[in-house]
Amino acid sequence: xxxxxxxxxxxxxxxxxxxxxxAIWLIFTVITGGTFLTPRNFSNLFRQSVFTSVLAIGMxxxxxxxxxxxxxxxxxxxxxxxxxxxxxWMGMNPWLAILITLAIGVLIGLWNGWWVAYMxxxxxxxxxxxxxxxxxxxxxxxxxxxxxxxxxxxRYLGKEYLPxxxxxxxxxxxxxxxxxxxxxxxxxxxxxxxxxxxxxxEIIKSIVIIVLIxxxxxxxxxxxxxxxxxxxxxxxxxxxSFVTRKTVFGRHIYAIGGNNEAxxxxxxxxxxxxxLVFMFxxxxxxxxxxxxxxxxxxxxVAAGTSAELDAIAACVIGGTSLMGGIGSVGGxxxxxxxxxxxxxxxxxxxxxxxxxxxxxxxxxxxAVWFDVYSKKRxxxxxx
Amino acid sequence: MEDIILEARxxxxxxxxxRALDQVSIKVRKSQIHALCxxxxxxxxxxxxVLSGVYPHRTYEGEIFLNGQKREFNSIVDAEKEGIAVxxxxxxxxxxxxxxxxxxxxxxxxxxxxxxxxxxxAESYKxxxxxxxxxxxxTTKIKNLGVGKQxxxxxxKALIKESNILILDEPTASLSDSEVELLMEILxxxxxxxxTCIYISHKLEEVFRIADYITVLRxxxxxxxDKTENLTERDVVxxxxxxxxxxxxxxxxxEPGEIILEVRNFSLTDPDTEKKIVDDVSLNLKKGExxxxxxxxxxxxxxxxxxxxxxxxxxxxxxxxxxGEKVEINSPQDALAKGIALVSEDRKRYGLIGTMNxxxxxxxxxxxxxKKFLTVDENREVISVRQLVDELNIKTASLETKVFNLxxxxxxxxxxxxxxxxxxxxxxxDEPTRGIDVGAKHEIxxxxxxxxEKGLSIIMVSSELPEILGMSDRILVLHEGRISGEFDNRKKxxxxxxxxxxxxxxxx
Numbered sequence: 001x002x003x004x005x006x007x008x009x010x011x012x013x014x015x016x017x018x019x020x021x022x023a024i025w026l027i028f029t030v031i032t033g034g035t036f037l038t039p040r041n042f043s044n045l046f047r048q049s050v051f052t053s054v055l056a057i058g059m060x061x062x063x064x065x066x067x068x069x070x071x072x073x074x075x076x077x078x079x080x081x082x083x084x085x086x087x088x089w090m091g092m093n094p095w096l097a098i099l100i101t102l103a104i105g106v107l108i109g110l111w112n113g114w115w116v117a118y119m120x121x122x123x124x125x126x127x128x129x130x131x132x133x134x135x136x137x138x139x140x141x142x143x144x145x146x147x148x149x150x151x152x153x154x155r156y157l158g159k160e161y162l163p164x165x166x167x168x169x170x171x172x173x174x175x176x177x178x179x180x181x182x183x184x185x186x187x188x189x190x191x192x193x194x195x196x197x198x199x200x201x202e203i204i205k206s207i208v209i210i211v212l213i214x215x216x217x218x219x220x221x222x223x224x225x226x227x228x229x230x231x232x233x234x235x236x237x238x239x240x241s242f243v244t245r246k247t248v249f250g251r252h253i254y255a256i257g258g259n260n261e262a263x264x265x266x267x268x269x270x271x272x273x274x275x276l277v278f279m280f281x282x283x284x285x286x287x288x289x290x291x292x293x294x295x296x297x298x299x300x301v302a303a304g305t306s307a308e309l310d311a312i313a314a315c316v317i318g319g320t321s322l323m324g325g326i327g328s329v330g331g332x333x334x335x336x337x338x339x340x341x342x343x344x345x346x347x348x349x350x351x352x353x354x355x356x357x358x359x360x361x362x363x364x365x366x367a368v369w370f371d372v373y374s375k376k377r378x379x380x381x382x383x
Numbered sequence: 384m385e386d387i388i389l390e391a392r393x394x395x396x397x398x399x400x401x402r403a404l405d406q407v408s409i410k411v412r413k414s415q416i417h418a419l420c421x422x423x424x425x426x427x428x429x430x431x432x433v434l435s436g437v438y439p440h441r442t443y444e445g446e447i448f449l450n451g452q453k454r455e456f457n458s459i460v461d462a463e464k465e466g467i468a469v470x471x472x473x474x475x476x477x478x479x480x481x482x483x484x485x486x487x488x489x490x491x492x493x494x495x496x497x498x499x500x501x502x503x504x505a506e507s508y509k510x511x512x513x514x515x516x517x518x519x520x521x522t523t524k525i526k527n528l529g530v531g532k533q534x535x536x537x538x539x540k541a542l543i544k545e546s547n548i549l550i551l552d553e554p555t556a557s558l559s560d561s562e563v564e565l566l567m568e569i570l571x572x573x574x575x576x577x578x579t580c581i582y583i584s585h586k587l588e589e590v591f592r593i594a595d596y597i598t599v600l601r602x603x604x605x606x607x608x609d610k611t612e613n614l615t616e617r618d619v620v621x622x623x624x625x626x627x628x629x630x631x632x633x634x635x636x637x638e639p640g641e642i643i644l645e646v647r648n649f650s651l652t653d654p655d656t657e658k659k660i661v662d663d664v665s666l667n668l669k670k671g672e673x674x675x676x677x678x679x680x681x682x683x684x685x686x687x688x689x690x691x692x693x694x695x696x697x698x699x700x701x702x703x704x705x706x707g708e709k710v711e712i713n714s715p716q717d718a719l720a721k722g723i724a725l726v727s728e729d730r731k732r733y734g735l736i737g738t739m740n741x742x743x744x745x746x747x748x749x750x751x752x753x754k755k756f757l758t759v760d761e762n763r764e765v766i767s768v769r770q771l772v773d774e775l776n777i778k779t780a781s782l783e784t785k786v787f788n789l790x791x792x793x794x795x796x797x798x799x800x801x802x803x804x805x806x807x808x809x810x811x812x813d814e815p816t817r818g819i820d821v822g823a824k825h826e827i828x829x830x831x832x833x834x835x836e837k838g839l840s841i842i843m844v845s846s847e848l849p850e851i852l853g854m855s856d857r858i859l860v861l862h863e864g865r866i867s868g869e870f871d872n873r874k875k876x877x878x879x880x881x882x883x884x885x886x887x888x889x890x891x
Contacts, residue, residue, distance in 0.1 A: 194762065255747050263747070265715050267720070
């Protein structure tokens with residue numbers, strides 16, 4: 001018997017996370033007397049979460065495979081510096097500069113992945129080395145200076161908003177796409193005589209999604225429009241959610257993380273998959289680096305410092321197991337938004353920086369404890 | 384006169400949705416070896432956990448009496464204090480620590496917090512001698528001992544706690560025959576010294592050799608028990624499965640065809656010791672044949688088939704021909720692509736992915752088969768997997784059930800299923816029935832027969848003689864990496880003695 005479960009590109013754990021996220025939002029809304037809930041603040045909050053979210057999308061694949069990447073903060077800093085050098089010092093065409101920078105990100109990911117996959121050096125060590133190496137290169141090539149300001153294209157990518165009409169158009173397109181895929185899966189399943197949701201539930205589910213997309217666009221438009229970097233994040237989320245959940249490559253990632261030896265005996269090419277995942281992660285770090293430089297309108301030697309830890313925390317809060325095999329891209333992004341919400345809410349309340357750090361640390365521990373606790377209860381209940 | 388040391392009365396233990404134990408009562412007599420038999424899931428482990436305090440009292444119904452006195456255990460420590468020690472199937476030793484450190488783990492001999500090594504070594508020697516481990520020093524690291532000796536260290540660990548009731552959970556699961564022999568001898572010695580043993584095992588032959596009394600559990604109920612001399616193996620099997628298995632090994636009705644796989648002059652060298660694990664082995668396999676490969680522990684059985692399958696480690700030489708053509712197999716990927724599949728001896732480690740469900744585990748080796756453009760066509764995947772689940776009669780709540788929630792026999796069927804999801808010519812099965820109960824064994828044998836009749840060629844590696852003799856068309860015996868004997872067994876007329884002589888290196 002097939003359990004009928006809601007298929008929203010998210011797993012059960014992610015639903016729990018979304019509930020926790022809404023709870024956090026409610027608490028901050030009450031404490032700030034409503035300031036938290038304004039469109040302006042939400043727009044800020046989402047923009048703040050983009051950088052960590054993008055890193056978390058790459059990181060979650062690495063962690064799913066049972067590895068870790070400590071170098072992405074330095075790598076984002078380095079690629080952010082490189083793109084600034086191309087733009088400010090060399091006056092290169094922005095699109096070409098971005099393309100080359102992304103390629104460099106992929107190459108550095110290849111470097112990490114090669115050491116891990118073929119030279120069998122533990123990823124912790126390889127990327128710890130990378131953390132130092134890439135930061136060193138950044139300081140060297142920028143001669144320790146801050147490079148800026150960036151040309152207009154970057155500022156548009158990093159800071160601007162889509163016109164309201166484009167936002168609405170995007171909303172309509174995504175609703176149409178959603179309805180189309182729903183219709184297709186349902187038709188396919190019926191063709192094979194599989195169980196499907198009752199039609200009524202299907203309608204309710206569709207309405208909920210349509211309303212959510214509508215509310216989101218409306219909220220964003222009532223401030224200045226949908227932020228451009230947020231669109232970038234959504235596209236990446238969509239792509240990698242698809243890659244991890246729907247493709248053979250994605251299934252292999254989960255298998256390797258779940259049981260490396262069994263995966264090997266099942267004929268999965270572990271080295272190649274590992275290499276590819278690290279390359280994707282390098283790409284994501286480069287995207288994040290370009291976004292960061294664009295938003296700050298300059299590259300500095302300290303950019304992205306300890307961002308890898310934020311990304312790991314986002315994955316873990318989003319239900320990813322550091323042992324590998326369990327987690328999702330959706331969860332990681334929700335985790336990143338949780339972290340950004342805590343930052344944003346506490347800043348609104350003028351909570352001192354040191355408290356913010358303490359609270360985020362505690363939330364991380366409690367989130368994992370809750371996961372361990374519920375699993376334990378689930379186990380004794382299910383045995 | 385009957386001297387009852389441990390008695391459990393009307394134990395009932397519920398898990399949500401399942402009654403694991405239902406009014407089970409058991410009386411264990413002092414200085415006896417009391418065997419507990421039952422299929423997987425019959426409730427043996429649960430009963431042990433109740434007796435040893437893993438499940439605190441009040442989480443179950445019923446009473447426990449020790450020497451006639453009612454006892455309530457709130458934790459393992461309580462039970463240990465009363466002299467009940469459990470030796471689990473999975474050993475709980477520290478590989479990097481010495482024998483003495485392991486024996487005294489948690490009970491170190493100390494003065495003011497400083498370990499008295501001399502006293503510990505002296506005491507260790509005493510126990511090592513008692514357990515006939517004369518060649519083991521207290522300072523030897525555990526990792527340098529074989530599994531059999533490790534098992535005995537585990538027993539020493541229990542004995543220093545002055546335990547007088549030892550519970551052994553499948554103690555011989557990973558032991559060779561000679562090690563089993565030694566263990567039996569030691570258990571008899573301990574019995575004579577007044578130690579009581581509760582012995583849990585699937586292997587009835589062992590149970591009948593050593594136990595004074597047998598209790599059988601089925602579906603959480605105790606279905607019978609008597610002195611060993613009043614029972615036969617057949618009685619016990621009937622009680623365990625609730626029906627009589629007249630024919631354990633089904634008879635294949637087809638004859639092997641032409642040669643499909645040929646291995647020539649195959650050798651495998653251990654990269655660390657440079658010792659030849661497999662030494663110049665040549666063999667062939669015919670279409671629809673079940674080829675049994677037997678050997679004692681260390682004969683190189685698993686290494687041979689693993690390296691044919693392309694699984695590391697080691698340096699190999701030799702040639703493999705598939706349907707007359709020479710093939711290069713350097714990884715499991717190569718092997719699977721050419722139609723050679725392997726069911727590994729350790730399904731938890733090499734066969735299954737615990738984080739994944741039944742469907743994902745079944746399809747993982749051949750996902751490419753379900754590729755539609757960039758994606759996995761989950762509808763087709765579900766259809767294929769469901770068909771196999773029905774065909775192999777895999778009992779699972781749903782295809783989305785996590786694979787480790789299945790019973791051992793059904794897990795094994797999933798491992799077989801994952802290799803059948805696409806066209807396969809050769810199926811290598813390494814210890815296909817290890818750790819699964821009698822009923823499931825029977826089903827696996829039937830499955831092998833059906834597959835062979837359909838033209839699949841099977842290599843079965845096993846350390847269990849009855850299944851080698853009962854299932855194989857032809858038997859190869861390995862001894863120290865070499866083939867020491869080959870037997871035509873189409874009439875199922877080869878005897879245990881013939882095989883054992885070859886396996887131990889004697890002249891045949």
